[in-house]
Amino acid sequence: MKFGVRKNKDLAAIDGRRISLDGAMTVLSFVLLVIIVVIPVFMIIYHAFFYEGHFSPELFTSQLLDPGNLASMWNTIQIAFWVTLFGTIMGVFYAWLLGRSDIPAKGLMRALFNIPYMFPPFLGAMAWDLLLNGRSGYLNRWLVDTFNLSGAPFNINSLGGIVFVELSYYFPFVFMQVVSALERMDPTLEECARIAGAKQLTVIRKITLPLVLPAISAGALLILISSLAHFGVPSILGFSQGIYTLPTKIYATISRSGGSFEGIRQGAALSIMLVVVVAVALIIQKKVLSAGSYDIIKGKSMRPTLIKLRGARIPLFILAVTTLVLIVIVPLVMIFLVGLVRAYGLPLIPENFTLNNYVKVFESSGTFDSIKNSLFVSISAGVVCMFLGTLIAYVVQKIKPRGKGVLEVLSVLPYSIPGTVLAIGVILAWSGGLFGISLYNTIWIILVAYLARYLSFSMKSSSAALLQVHPSLEEAARTCGASHTESLKDITLPLIRPAMVSGFFLIFLPAMREVTTSVLLYGPYTRTLGVQIYSLRDAGMMPQAAALGSVAILLIIVCNTIVTQITKDRKGV
């Protein structure tokens, strides 16, 4: 028998005296998370309360008591509340309709309902602004002309308008969660209630809804956090009317100060307010929804009995189609058409159409630079996060060191920190204030922010996959003579590779259309695609902004198609 042929370089966690592979991975995870997450967060808190090394809360209190800031805080809360409420109702309703009823054209509608999820919300806001702007919206003008109205019937540049546009992009969070929960639910649970004598509506109320409640609350939480932190829609629809939310107020404060340190400090103080609002909202939501969580939703998919809508079938179908047209088709068409129009304001008729905007967009070097920049940061953030997230997931799921809870919290924390806040933290940390490292105005500062922002995506994806890898698979490799490193390389990594790849795309796609963080971080040569569209519109070049927006949408659709093709057929877990 062969014994101890190789010197064992990495003992399992059992022998703690040497520096083992496990130990190294644990330490590395902690160090990287401190750099990426802890330092920016710390810098915000520090600069909000300290000035030149001593405690000075005056700035913070003055910001807190400023009526404009309080108004924007109140706006933020109102918008988030209504978006969450309506988004949840809408998401649950359509999930049930498409998951459990006999409504026609289900497959197609499901695919369409997922589109808002890919579509950058600020482009949607641009489209609705074009249609329903209080003064010059196309639809408003047409309505005024047709019906001889004295004033515009709709005004999208209002709190209601912001809620409406955000709603159409955020309700899919609940929709997708609930659809998949309904799919995984054991239909015999519902059938059982019918046998026990419950009517259809009672079954929905007493059985189906409580069982999907965890999915609903998870989705609602996503809406709430996203809406509180949302920048794009309120900035496009609100600025002209002086409607600010906390994220847009932070942006306005900093850009008005021209990026001066004083402005950034004010931004940091505002950021603290925003983070407190988010934290309080999370706590309230947890209290409200802690009623009960169940884990009887099985993984196996079964065919549920579909509920016959009978007379309501066609009206409900029309309602669903109308919703789809309104939230998906209208903004999409609008962006494409305005991208074709010769000059902003001209009627949308074929005589006024031209490809000139596209030519102009592609003639400017800014366009290519922005696409190049976006591709660079998105791919880099995707790749780095893919490995880093997997590393942390492995440490948390398999090594389970002391303090793994801290590790978990640190990696998920940036997800609930608004992008605007994160951007300020990154500016404060990496523009020379710390160790003399200055990344300001370079592409690297955007990358650092993206790493923090998207790390949790890949970590969750890899975590879920690692949980599926039974410990005996690695142990079997060990008894076969493979060292710890070899069993990691030959068994675990190949098994979670698909999850790592999908983690990459989970980051790559939203990063491509990102605007919230980069709008605060970009320098003269580091505009991202989102920033470029945003500044074109800001400069009044609406048709060109729309043209570039169309290009962005096409790019996203192409990438998304490639992703679904790649991830459709895969081996492993």
Place this chain on the structure above:
Amino acid sequence: MDQIVLRHVTKRFTTKTLGDIVAVDDFNLNVQEGECFSFLGPSGCGKSTTLRMIAGFEDLSEGEIELCGRPVSVKSKNLYVPPEDRGLGMVFQAFAVWPHMNVFENVAFPLRIQKMNRADIDKKVADALRHTNLTGLEKVYPSDLSGGQQQRIALARAIVTQPKVMLLDEPLSNLDPKLRESMRFEIKELQRKFNFTIIFVTHDQSEAMAISDRMMVCDMGRIMQIDTPENLYNKPVNRFVHSFLGESTFLNVVVKDGQVYAEGDLEHPLGLDIPDGAAEKMVVATRPNSIELTGGSDGYRTHVEKRIFLTDRTEYLVPVGGQMLKVQTPHRISFAEGESCCVKLESPMWYPAEDEQAEKERLRRQLI
């Protein structure tokens, strides 16, 4: 020669909810070369933990383990050989075949790790596959194979390096009963061909009886008895071993004035011989099929309370004092429900009366 030696092996866990647990308490064990040795016991008895300590997946709290005369885990010297250097073969309960490798790659993995050359790998894998009846399935992925075939892959992967010691962790519990029986024979057949020592972990007593040369019965982290299957069945050292192997029926008895009475009836003696050193309260244990049930007057007079027809015999529940005695007879001895009869216990085993403390501890462990 002793191939596997455990000396004072102890493993302690600390759980959040239930405090300290001694999962394995001072195990001492010698397994001989070529032996098929089973660890048998209910879940939580420490059998799997012991196996994992032998494999090197768990550290010891105390004690030492030797494999083939070489110490692999010695707590006092802080010596620990990692699993990959112990040269073992192991088959897991859930098979643990790697889903991203086909049959050939799965079986070839241990050889590739050893950096063996191509030709040798091909030859050895083909050999292992032939012995496990997997020839022709080399290119197939495990997900396309049945449970039995996946288990054969795990076996082939374990024997391909021709280890001296094979650890089997409940390898048959995920298979259906018919397949289980035939796999049992296949494992014994492989052992005969390759002459390795087997440690077989199971909670299924009939499986352990059928396959083992010797077995260890443990409960609540303690070794109860180590012996051949025959001796364990015929001379169980305590009530637990008696009840764990085969069917048992117990009677609480009182020893008084040189006679043995069933608890609840101190007037009619049972007519049993009293062993030396019997306390006042004892438990007698016997097998339901070794109790004599007659219509005569020899033994304890009672009646049939319930009659249950089993496929190969008839079972009767017979009240003795306040307790129910389970009796099984061949079909030709037949009593109707309510009919009076006599029972006579043939040379039963005597054990101390029930220990409440032990029962509590068992319940506590089941919660973990």
